[in-house]
Amino acid sequence: MRLENKVAFISGGGRGMGEVMAKLFAQEGASVVIGDVLEDEGKQVEAAINETGGNCLFVRLNVTDETQWQQAVAATVTRFGKLDILINNAGIYRTNKIENTSVEEWDQVLAINGKGVFLGTKAAIPEMRKAGGGSIINLSSVAGLVGSADSGAYNASKGAVRLLTKSTAIQYAKEGIRANSIHPGTIETPMTADLLSGEGRRDRINRTPLRRLGRADDVAYGALYLASDEASFVTGSELVIDGGRTAE
Amino acid sequence: MRLENKVALISGGARGMGAVEAKLFAREGAKVVIGDVLEDEGKQTEAEINEAGGQCLFAMLDVTSEENWNQTVAATVARFGKVDILVNNAGIFTLGNVEDTTVEMWDRVMAINGKGVFLGTKAVIPEMRKVGGGSIINLSSVAGLIGSARAAAYGATKGAVRIFTKSTAVQYAKEGIRANSVHPGIIDTPMTVPTILVDDASREAQMERTPLGRLGQSEDVANGVLFLASDESSFMTGSELVIDGGLTAQ
Numbered sequence: 270m271r272l273e274n275k276v277a278f279i280s281g282g283g284r285g286m287g288e289v290m291a292k293l294f295a296q297e298g299a300s301v302v303i304g305d306v307l308e309d310e311g312k313q314v315e316a317a318i319n320e321t322g323g324n325c326l327f328v329r330l331n332v333t334d335e336t337q338w339q340q341a342v343a344a345t346v347t348r349f350g351k352l353d354i355l356i357n358n359a360g361i362y363r364t365n366k367i368e369n370t371s372v373e374e375w376d377q378v379l380a381i382n383g384k385g386v387f388l389g390t391k392a393a394i395p396e397m398r399k400a401g402g403g404s405i406i407n408l409s410s411v412a413g414l415v416g417s418a419d420s421g422a423y424n425a426s427k428g429a430v431r432l433l434t435k436s437t438a439i440q441y442a443k444e445g446i447r448a449n450s451i452h453p454g455t456i457e458t459p460m461t462a463d464l465l466s467g468e469g470r471r472d473r474i475n476r477t478p479l480r481r482l483g484r485a486d487d488v489a490y491g492a493l494y495l496a497s498d499e500a501s502f503v504t505g506s507e508l509v510i511d512g513g514r515t516a517e
Numbered sequence: 518m519r520l521e522n523k524v525a526l527i528s529g530g531a532r533g534m535g536a537v538e539a540k541l542f543a544r545e546g547a548k549v550v551i552g553d554v555l556e557d558e559g560k561q562t563e564a565e566i567n568e569a570g571g572q573c574l575f576a577m578l579d580v581t582s583e584e585n586w587n588q589t590v591a592a593t594v595a596r597f598g599k600v601d602i603l604v605n606n607a608g609i610f611t612l613g614n615v616e617d618t619t620v621e622m623w624d625r626v627m628a629i630n631g632k633g634v635f636l637g638t639k640a641v642i643p644e645m646r647k648v649g650g651g652s653i654i655n656l657s658s659v660a661g662l663i664g665s666a667r668a669a670a671y672g673a674t675k676g677a678v679r680i681f682t683k684s685t686a687v688q689y690a691k692e693g694i695r696a697n698s699v700h701p702g703i704i705d706t707p708m709t710v711p712t713i714l715v716d717d718a719s720r721e722a723q724m725e726r727t728p729l730g731r732l733g734q735s736e737d738v739a740n741g742v743l744f745l746a747s748d749e750s751s752f753m754t755g756s757e758l759v760i761d762g763g764l765t766a767q
Contacts, residue, residue: 502737
């Protein structure tokens with residue numbers, strides 16, 4: 270198993286990509302803590318993993334709250350003894366051009382997608398230091414690499430994640446803490462359900478050279494690679510999983 | 518096993534990173550053909566894989582020869598029935614800034630590192646089309662991403678590989694053929710030991726430059742190549758996998 274004896278924390282693990290990652294990581298031998306504001310979904314995922322022989326704990330987590338992050342990390346260490354892997358996966362998507370973006374929307378998107386990653390990283394580092402290293406995986410997006418026709422705040426938040434990841438990588442490399450970003454293209458998840466209804470779906474498929482939408486497990490396998498010791502020389506890198514969209 | 522029922526062709530597979538990739542692929546269930554100009558080393562790697570229970574064939578391959586490539590691909594199909602994975606791993610390293618680089622040096626490194634990737638890609642596409650898709654992995658370098666203080670021609674070849682990979686990805690995506698590049702930092706291999714890792718001081722200097730504070734090992738690269746070769750990365754094409762210990766993140 271590729272994550273044997275590892276302890277992983279996954280924010281936004283209650284559904285969508287985070288849920289698929291949690292299940293894959295558990296299958297590969299990791300003990301998994303999922304943090305989410307979605308209590309019902311989170312408890313369901315926790316139960317599903319535990320019933321199939323995995324080790325999972327759900328904790329309520331609003332990623333914009335520093336105290337909650339500290340509690341979530343403390344709960345992880347109490348239950349599983351340490352923290353090796355952090356997946357900053359929680360995020361929201363908003364479509365609005367810049368002129369139509371309110372300050373409230375900007376603040377909300379940057380708080381969840383940007384500050385959430387900062388706070389998770391900040392809370393995890395002391396525990397990773399104790400364990401002699403760790404792997405942080407931040408979910409950015411192709412919208413963190415190229416301009417987006419229909420989002421300003423989301424674009425900015427994912428660009429922030431891309432470079433915060435490199436800062437983390439450089440600042441903590443000497444302590445064996447790795448940090449990498451993942452840049453999914455259009456993935457079929459609860460977050461993108463609105464975007465992929467009706468005309469939008471065909472349009473997104475046509476814009477993707479591989480001519481399909483991504484699935485949550487396409488991203489989960491990338492996260493698994495980066496989380497595992499197979500990627501022990503990989504830090505500050507960007508893993509683009511977009512069916513070729515940003516290659517052209 | 519992560520490459521069950523797959524057939525992989527690895528150029529430069531006789532030694533160094535290519536040999537480590539070949540062994541890892543075989544352990545993960547792939548049938549492996551290694552093409553190389555190094556016949557003794559190639560046959561030894563072939564024997565080691567077969568003795569360990571894998572399936573491996575060595576083929577003499579000069580990557581600059583289109584005819585050699587066609588023969589190697591034909592030999593792969595004759596022996597194992599198809600080609601699913603191509604790793605364009607063969608390459609040479611040459612030191613020299615722009616003024617010190619002779620036209621002969623330029624032509625040689627471009628032929629092996631650049632044209633070799635083009636010819637390998639060209640030779641496998643018809644076979645990948647027949648099986649409904651495939652995965653091509655091209656070894657570029659961090660020198661294909663950023664300027665190098667001492668290796669002008671080498672950097673140019675690796676830049677060529679980086680964008681040629683994206684061309685391949687975009688041109689053949691509809692046929693299910695994926696293409697991705699790998700960008701290693703300073704890896705301890707037979708290519709780098711006689712050139713940039715010549716003594717303790719140069720090894721120290723390269724470790725110092727690398728945020729993770731160590732040299733990469735062939736296994737570090739092979740694990741990334743394995744991920745890109747496998748169906749785990751089936752939504753990845755035209756991407757760059759940087760395995761450099763943080764060298765280009767700063």
